[in-house]
Amino acid sequence: MTIERMHFRSLIERVFPFLIVFGALFLVIWPTVEGIVSRWFKFDESYSHGLLLLLVSVVLIVRTVKRESPVPGFYSFWLFPFALALMAYGLGDILRLQALQEITLVPLLLGALAILLGWRQVKAFIIPVGLLFFAVPVWDYLSWTLQLMTVEINQLLLGLFEIDFEVEGVFVHLIGVGTFEVAHGCSGLRYLLVGQSLAALYGELNFRCLRSRIVFFLTAVGFALLANWIRVFVIIYMGYETNMESSLIRNHDNFGWWVFAATLVPLFFIGRKLELSKAEQKPSGELAKGVTERHPRRLWAGTLTASALPVIVLVFLPSSVGQIKPSPDAFDFSLNGERYAPLFGNRLSGWRPQMRNPDLVFAQTLFDRETVTGEEGAAQRLFVGVYSYEYQRHRAELVQYWNRIYDSEEWMPERFFTVMSPSDIPMQGVTLRNLSSGERIQLAYGYYVAGLWETDQWRAKLAQVVSFFSTRTDASLVVFGVACDDCDGEAAVGDLVKEIMPIIVTQVDRHYRG
Numbered sequence: 369m370t371i372e373r374m375h376f377r378s379l380i381e382r383v384f385p386f387l388i389v390f391g392a393l394f395l396v397i398w399p400t401v402e403g404i405v406s407r408w409f410k411f412d413e414s415y416s417h418g419l420l421l422l423l424v425s426v427v428l429i430v431r432t433v434k435r436e437s438p439v440p441g442f443y444s445f446w447l448f449p450f451a452l453a454l455m456a457y458g459l460g461d462i463l464r465l466q467a468l469q470e471i472t473l474v475p476l477l478l479g480a481l482a483i484l485l486g487w488r489q490v491k492a493f494i495i496p497v498g499l500l501f502f503a504v505p506v507w508d509y510l511s512w513t514l515q516l517m518t519v520e521i522n523q524l525l526l527g528l529f530e531i532d533f534e535v536e537g538v539f540v541h542l543i544g545v546g547t548f549e550v551a552h553g554c555s556g557l558r559y560l561l562v563g564q565s566l567a568a569l570y571g572e573l574n575f576r577c578l579r580s581r582i583v584f585f586l587t588a589v590g591f592a593l594l595a596n597w598i599r600v601f602v603i604i605y606m607g608y609e610t611n612m613e614s615s616l617i618r619n620h621d622n623f624g625w626w627v628f629a630a631t632l633v634p635l636f637f638i639g640r641k642l643e644l645s646k647a648e649q650k651p652s653g654e655l656a657k658g659v660t661e662r663h664p665r666r667l668w669a670g671t672l673t674a675s676a677l678p679v680i681v682l683v684f685l686p687s688s689v690g691q692i693k694p695s696p697d698a699f700d701f702s703l704n705g706e707r708y709a710p711l712f713g714n715r716l717s718g719w720r721p722q723m724r725n726p727d728l729v730f731a732q733t734l735f736d737r738e739t740v741t742g743e744e745g746a747a748q749r750l751f752v753g754v755y756s757y758e759y760q761r762h763r764a765e766l767v768q769y770w771n772r773i774y775d776s777e778e779w780m781p782e783r784f785f786t787v788m789s790p791s792d793i794p795m796q797g798v799t800l801r802n803l804s805s806g807e808r809i810q811l812a813y814g815y816y817v818a819g820l821w822e823t824d825q826w827r828a829k830l831a832q833v834v835s836f837f838s839t840r841t842d843a844s845l846v847v848f849g850v851a852c853d854d855c856d857g858e859a860a861v862g863d864l865v866k867e868i869m870p871i872i873v874t875q876v877d878r879h880y881r882g
């Protein structure tokens with residue numbers, strides 16, 4: 369009984385410092401962790417492997433603990449990089465840069481471990497913990513580059529088959545047949561993430577040499593990209609051969625995974641060859657342990673110091689959590705009533721932007737009295753929308769994953785153009801086609817952040833940095849739309865911007881300047 373108590377006491381002494389440090393750390397990073405986990409539960413997205421990867425990570429950590437029997441201590445050098453990572457996380461919180469916060473999560477976890485274990489012990493945990501980085505949503509920023517790479521490769525392949533086509537951005541136009549968009553889901557990001565995860569896991573379980581791990585990892589990346597290029601090419605080619613009648617065009621997710629699975633065969637064959645290489649077969653010496661004796665007072669002093677740093681950050685940071693209104697308030701705008709009259713509804717031919725948790729909204733369909741002729745009614749249907757956030761906080765900010773100009777499952781962009789406002793501010797214009805009805809609408813939109821106009825989400829996000837040093841903290845999406853059967857839609861939306869935009873800007877400024 370005495371021996372059992374001694375073992376239990378020893379276990380508590382080993383585990384308790386980790387619980388204290390990681391408990392303090394999670395007080396700070398929990399909102400970001402919660403957001404990441406919510407993405408894992410979206411099973412039709414690129415990060416649906418996150419839950420499985422978390423389970424694998426836990427198993428590998430337990431396996432490493434049993435193999436290495438780490439002894440906790442205090443390694444003061446690692447307080448400095450841990451503090452830098454906390455500062456980076458705090459900066460991301462202040463500037464509402466969610467990507468910066470997500471990037472720092474894995475370094476924070478490893479940094480906390482390094483403070484208690486030191487380099488010689490913590491390096492065995494780099495892959496088990498680092499695997500989680502492949503489930504962090506920051507990889508979305510690679511999507512556009514991967515889309516362009518896929519288009520370039522398929523442009524080369526289609527040329528080899530002498531298919532008559534044109535390429536415009538991420539759109540591949542098969543002349544006389546139809547148009548394919550190499551959209552976000554066609555970038556190959558999900559295959560890349562799964563391929564990287566498998567390669568890192570395989571290397572951890574089967575390789576001892578760093579060179580073998582790097583070669584296998586890069587090979588897995590190449591095969592993952594190749595799988596997506598083949599998948600997209602086959603879909604486009606089948607559309608060409610069947611005049612867009614192939615069922616593969618609409619339902620191609622399973623086909624993509626079959627292609628990816630096929631590339632795993634040569635990948636693991638290469639892995640087996642690397643396992644049998646001379647470098648891997650060479651016997652290795654015993655790994656040195658991190659420490660052989662414990663210093664309880666030093667350990668507890670280090671534990672308290674390491675846990676105090678996240679608490680200090682938590683105290684001094686402004687809260688990233690704010691009250692979210694159950695339903696947005698309404699902007700009371702007065703438009704040009706002599707020329708424009710309201711229509712019933714807040715959608716334009718079934719379209720409206722997807723905006724999550726705005727504080728104030730104005731969304732109105734209109735018609736131009738000047739276009740009404742006889743008894744035929746309005747020749748144009750117009751839309752004016754303002755979706756505004758009083759300040760940026762978690763789950764209620766202008767630029768976030770859930771906010772989109774259109775639903776890609778219902779609408780396809782066909783053409784992009786520029787619309788100039790009366791004050792010579794460029795706005796992004798786009799022609800959308802409804803995938804079901806074929807109806808087209810023209811939109812012009814811009815982001816109005818703390819009195820600054822931006823045309824894309826990246827610049828709008830950076831403009832939030834300026835708002836941190838300004839008296840204004842508001843951020844709004846302003847969007848105009850036109851739907852008409854027999855008119856120049858681009859000219860019509862430009863005319864709408866010219867007439868309505870000054871009124872919108874004046875009233876938004878008046879509201880936020882008081």
